[in-house]
Amino acid sequence: MRFLGFLLKRVVGIAAVMIGVSVITFAISHVIPADPVAAALGDHATDAQIAQFRTEYHLDRPLPEQYLIYATGILHGDLGKSIRTRRSVADDLADSFPATLELSFAALLISIVLGVPAGVWSAVSRGRVPDYVVRLLSLAGGSLPVFWLGLIVIGLFYYQLGWFPGGGRLDTFVPPPPTRTGLYVVDSILAGDFEALRSSLVHLVLPAVTLGYFSTAVVARMTRSSMLDVLSQDYMRTARAKGLAERLVIFRHGLRNALIPTVTIIGLTFGSLLSGAVLTETIFSWPGLGRYATASAVSLDFPAVLGVTLLAAIVYPVANLAVDIAYYWLDPRIQHG
Amino acid sequence: MSFGRTSVLLFIALLIAAACTPAAAPGASTQPSPSAGGAASTLVWYADTSDLISFDPAVAYEFTGVLLAHNAYETLVKFEGADLSTIKPALAQSWDIKDSGSQWDVTFKLRSGAKFASGNAITADDVVYSFQRVLKLNKSPAFLFTDIAQLKDSSIKATDPSTVVISLPKTASPQGFLAVLTFTIGSVVDSKDVKARETGGDSGSGYLLDHSSGSGAFVIDHWTKNSEVQLKANPQYGGSPKPALGGVLVKHVPESTNQQFALEKGDADIARNLGAQQIAALQGKPGVVTTTGNSLQLVYVGMNVTVKPLDNVNVREALRTAIDYDGIVKDLFKGGAKKVQDIVPAGLAGYNESTPFQADVNKAKSLLQQAGQTAVTLELLVPTGPAPGGVAWADLAAKLQSDWKNIGVTVNIKQTTQAELLGTYRAQKGQLVMILWGPDFPDPDANVGPFTDYAAKSIAFRNGWDDKTIAAKGRDAALITDTAKRSAAYKDITDYVLHNGPYAVLYQPTEPFGLRSNVKGFAWSPMDWTDFAAISK
Numbered sequence: 060m061r062f063l064g065f066l067l068k069r070v071v072g073i074a075a076v077m078i079g080v081s082v083i084t085f086a087i088s089h090v091i092p093a094d095p096v097a098a099a100l101g102d103h104a105t106d107a108q109i110a111q112f113r114t115e116y117h118l119d120r121p122l123p124e125q126y127l128i129y130a131t132g133i134l135h136g137d138l139g140k141s142i143r144t145r146r147s148v149a150d151d152l153a154d155s156f157p158a159t160l161e162l163s164f165a166a167l168l169i170s171i172v173l174g175v176p177a178g179v180w181s182a183v184s185r186g187r188v189p190d191y192v193v194r195l196l197s198l199a200g201g202s203l204p205v206f207w208l209g210l211i212v213i214g215l216f217y218y219q220l221g222w223f224p225g226g227g228r229l230d231t232f233v234p235p236p237p238t239r240t241g242l243y244v245v246d247s248i249l250a251g252d253f254e255a256l257r258s259s260l261v262h263l264v265l266p267a268v269t270l271g272y273f274s275t276a277v278v279a280r281m282t283r284s285s286m287l288d289v290l291s292q293d294y295m296r297t298a299r300a301k302g303l304a305e306r307l308v309i310f311r312h313g314l315r316n317a318l319i320p321t322v323t324i325i326g327l328t329f330g331s332l333l334s335g336a337v338l339t340e341t342i343f344s345w346p347g348l349g350r351y352a353t354a355s356a357v358s359l360d361f362p363a364v365l366g367v368t369l370l371a372a373i374v375y376p377v378a379n380l381a382v383d384i385a386y387y388w389l390d391p392r393i394q395h396g
Numbered sequence: 397m398s399f400g401r402t403s404v405l406l407f408i409a410l411l412i413a414a415a416c417t418p419a420a421a422p423g424a425s426t427q428p429s430p431s432a433g434g435a436a437s438t439l440v441w442y443a444d445t446s447d448l449i450s451f452d453p454a455v456a457y458e459f460t461g462v463l464l465a466h467n468a469y470e471t472l473v474k475f476e477g478a479d480l481s482t483i484k485p486a487l488a489q490s491w492d493i494k495d496s497g498s499q500w501d502v503t504f505k506l507r508s509g510a511k512f513a514s515g516n517a518i519t520a521d522d523v524v525y526s527f528q529r530v531l532k533l534n535k536s537p538a539f540l541f542t543d544i545a546q547l548k549d550s551s552i553k554a555t556d557p558s559t560v561v562i563s564l565p566k567t568a569s570p571q572g573f574l575a576v577l578t579f580t581i582g583s584v585v586d587s588k589d590v591k592a593r594e595t596g597g598d599s600g601s602g603y604l605l606d607h608s609s610g611s612g613a614f615v616i617d618h619w620t621k622n623s624e625v626q627l628k629a630n631p632q633y634g635g636s637p638k639p640a641l642g643g644v645l646v647k648h649v650p651e652s653t654n655q656q657f658a659l660e661k662g663d664a665d666i667a668r669n670l671g672a673q674q675i676a677a678l679q680g681k682p683g684v685v686t687t688t689g690n691s692l693q694l695v696y697v698g699m700n701v702t703v704k705p706l707d708n709v710n711v712r713e714a715l716r717t718a719i720d721y722d723g724i725v726k727d728l729f730k731g732g733a734k735k736v737q738d739i740v741p742a743g744l745a746g747y748n749e750s751t752p753f754q755a756d757v758n759k760a761k762s763l764l765q766q767a768g769q770t771a772v773t774l775e776l777l778v779p780t781g782p783a784p785g786g787v788a789w790a791d792l793a794a795k796l797q798s799d800w801k802n803i804g805v806t807v808n809i810k811q812t813t814q815a816e817l818l819g820t821y822r823a824q825k826g827q828l829v830m831i832l833w834g835p836d837f838p839d840p841d842a843n844v845g846p847f848t849d850y851a852a853k854s855i856a857f858r859n860g861w862d863d864k865t866i867a868a869k870g871r872d873a874a875l876i877t878d879t880a881k882r883s884a885a886y887k888d889i890t891d892y893v894l895h896n897g898p899y900a901v902l903y904q905p906t907e908p909f910g911l912r913s914n915v916k917g918f919a920w921s922p923m924d925w926t927d928f929a930a931i932s933k
Contacts, residue, residue, distance in 0.1 A: 346622030
C-alpha cells in the first residue's frame with residue numbers, strides 16, 4: 060500500500076508540474092517580442108490573410124482567454140494546430156517522438172552497458188593504467204561538443220571507412236516496417252521484417268554512440284566514485300574475510316550498493332538525452348523530436364513549442380519515477396523504511 | 397506491504413511499454429511501396445525539406461512543397477526549363493487574350509485526350525473547380541488569384557468541355573495573369589477524385605496534404621514525415637518530356653556536410669543544399685560535378701525613410717555608394733552571387749543591367765556632406781543563419797558595417813530570427829533591414845509593385861517610402877501588353893528607384909548543386925524547381 064500511495068503522490072505531482080509548465084511556457088511564448096504571424100505567413104502575406112490567421116489561432120483574443128482555450132483543448136487531448144506544419148501538434152509529436160525515444164533508449168543502453176563496467180573497472184584498478192584510460196575517456200566524453208563529435212564520427216565511419224550509414228533511420232530503399240510503436244527496431248521485430256531490423260539497427264549505431272558518449276562518461280565517473288566509496292566499507296572487508304570470490308565481492312556486495320547514485324544519474328541522464336538529441340538528430344538526419352522542436356522554436360510555432368515542452372515535462376518526472384521505483388528493487392531499506 | 401522484485405520489474409517494463417506507445421498511429425502518411433523500380437531507375441534527391449507542409453497546389457507556398465507539386469500537377473501554361481521569357485502551352489494547347497471593353501477575357505483551349513493519373517479525362521470543369529477551390533481555401537498563395545489577377549468565382553467559366561474563359565478586370569495585367577498560371581497555384585486537380593475525398597467541407601485539402609491528384613509527370617507515392625517523399629512516374633502523363641526514370645526519392649537531410657558525403661559516396665544523385673564550403677570541397681572529386689542554377693531572389697538593405705537621416709535621399713545614395721559590391725560577390729560569395737543593383741532580377745523581363753555603385757568612398761562622403769551629415773549612427777537588423785548563396789547573414793552584415801565605417805557611418809548590427817525581423821520590418825520599425833525578396837510570379841510587376849507601391853503595404857510601406865508618382869507608373873506598366881513598351885516603362889521606373897528609392901540591392905544569389913556525374917538533363921528553373929521528368933542517369 061505504501062508503494063501505491065507513493066505512486067499516487069508522484070502522479071499528482073506530475074500533474075501539478077504539467078499545469079505549471081503549461082502556464083509558464085504559454086506566457087513566455089506569447090510575450091516574446093516577435094510575431095508568429097510573420098513567421099508563418101512570410102514576407103508576402105496580405106492584411107486579409109494575416110487577419111484570418113490571427114482568428115484561426117485565437118491570437119485576436121485576450122491572453123487569458125487564449126490560455127483557457129488551449130487548456131480546455133489539452134483536457135480533450137487536443138494540443139492545438141502547428142503554425143508551421145498546419146497539422147495537429149499531437150500528430151506531429153506522435154510522428155517524431157518515437158524516433159527520439161528509440162535513439163535515446165539506444166544511447167542510454169550504451170551508457171549503461173559501457174559506463175557501469177568501465178566505472179567498476181576503473182575503481183578496482185585505481186591508480187593503474189585502466190583507471191587512467193577510463194578517466195581520460197570520461198573526461199573527453201564530458202568535454203567534446205556533440206556537434207563536433209557527430210561530424211567526426213560520420214566523417215570517419217561513414218565517409219572514410221564506410222562501415223555505417225551516414226544518416227536517417229533506414230537504408231534508402233528499405234521501406235519502414237508497419238507502424239505499431241514508431242520504434243523501427245521494435246516494429247520490424249513485430250512485423251518479422253529482418254531487413255528493416257538490420258537496417259534500423261545499423262542506422263542507430265553512430266547517432267546512439269554520439270549521443271550516448273557524454274552520458275557514458277557521466278555514468279562511468281559516477282560508478283567509479285561510488286564504487287571507490289563502497290570498496291572501503293567494512294562489509295566489503297567482511298565479505299572478503301568470509302572467503303567469497305573477488306568477483307562475487309565486487310559485483311554482489313560492491314556494485315549492488317554502488318548502483319544507487321548511478322541509477323539516479325541514469326534517470327537524470329535520460330532526460331538530458333532527449334534534449335541533447337537536438338544536435339545529434341540534425342547531424343544524422345534523424346527525424347525526431349529535437350529537430351521538430353528546433354524548427355518550431357525558430358519559426359515561433361508556439362503551439363508546437365508548447366506541445367514539446369509538455370511532453371518533456373512528462374518525460375522528466377516519469378524518468379525520475381522509474382528511478383524511484385528502481386530504488387525499491389535495489390535497496391531493501393527503501394522498501395521497508 | 398512490500399513489493400517483490402518481480403512485480404517492480406514488471407511495473408517498470410509496463411511503464412516503458414506505455415511510454416513507447418504513441419497516442420496516434422505515427423509514421424508514414426500512406427504505407428510506402430518498395431522503391432519505384434529500385435536504385436537504378438530512381439533519382440535520389442538530398443535536400444533540407446523541413447519547410448514541407450503540403451503538396452496541395454492551393455496550399456503549397458514553400459520551396460519543397462512547390463517543387464513536388466510542380467512535378468505532380470500540370471498547369472494550363474508553363475515556362476520551359478530556365479527560360480522565363482516565353483510562355484508555352486501545357487494543358488492548354490492555345491490561349492487568347494481579348495479586350496472586351498470593360499474586362500479582359502482570356503480563353504484557354506485544353507489539350508485533347510489529356511488524362512489525370514487516375515485515368516479520368518481532364519475537362520474544363522476540372523479547371524473551374526481547381527481555380528475556384530483556390531479562392532475558397534484562401535491559403536498562402538491565394539493572393540496571386542485574388543489580389544494580382546483579381547479573380548472571383550464568377551470570373552471562371554467552362555463554356556464547353558474543352559474551353560475555359562477567365563475574365564479579368566481592366567486593372568489586372570493579363571500578361572501577369574499568364575505568368576501567375578505557370579506557378580503551382582494554377583495546377584489543375586482531378587475534381588472527381590478530390591470531391592470524393594472531401595471531408596467536413598475541406599475541399600479535399602486534408603487528402604491533398606500528403607497525396608496528389610493531378611496529371612503531372614509523377615504521382616506522390618508516400619510521404620514519411622521528416623524523412624522522405626517518394627514520387628513514382630505517372631504512366632498517364634501526356635506532356636513532355638516523359639519521365640526518364642521510374643521514380644524520385646526526396647530524402648530529408650538538413651546537414652549540408654552530410655549531403656556532400658552522401659553525394660561523394662554515391663548514396664545521393666543530387667544534393668540541393670550545399671554551401672560554398674561543400675562546393676569547394678567537391679571540386680575535382682571523382683564521379684561528382686557541381687553546377688549552379690539561377691534564382692530570382694534579391695538580397696537588399698531596406699532603409700526606413702521615416703527614420704532620420706534616412707529621409708534624406710543623399711544619405712541613402714551615400715550608403716549605396718559606399719558598399720563594396722564586387723567584394724561581396726567575388727570574395728564573400730566566391731561566384732555564388734551575381735552583381736545586381738536594380739529591383740528587378742536578371743532573368744525577368746524589365747531587368748536593368750545598370751550597376752552604378754561600387755565602393756566610392758569620396759563620393760559617398762561628399763553626398764553625406766551635402767546632406768549635412770558627418771557622423772551617422774544606425775541599427776542594422778539582420779536574420780540569423782545563412783543568407784542565400786551560403787554566406788552567413790552575420791558575415792555579410794560585418795562587411796557592410798566595415799564599408800560604411802569608411803564614410804563615417806556607424807552601424808550597430810542586431811541579429812534576430814527571420815520571423816522576429818519580419819515582425820519589426822512589417823511594423824515599419826526597422827532602421828536598416830537586410831533581407832531577401834523573391835517575386836511571387838515571374839513577372840517584373842511582382843517586384844516593381846511591392847518595391848514602389850506604398851499602398852500595397854509591402855516593401856515600400858515597410859521602408860516608409862510613399863512616392864505616388866512612381867507607384868502609379870508601376871501600376872500602369874503592369875497593364876501594358878506590348879512587350880517592348882513594357883520593357884521601356886520598367887527601365888524608366890528601375891532607373892528612378894536605383895537612385896531615389898530606399899534600397900541598396902546587394903546581389904542576386906545563384907543556387908549551387910552537386911550531382912553525380914552520370915546524372916543528365918538536370919536544369920534548375922529560377923522558379924525554384926526542376927522538371928524531374930527530364931533527368932536521367
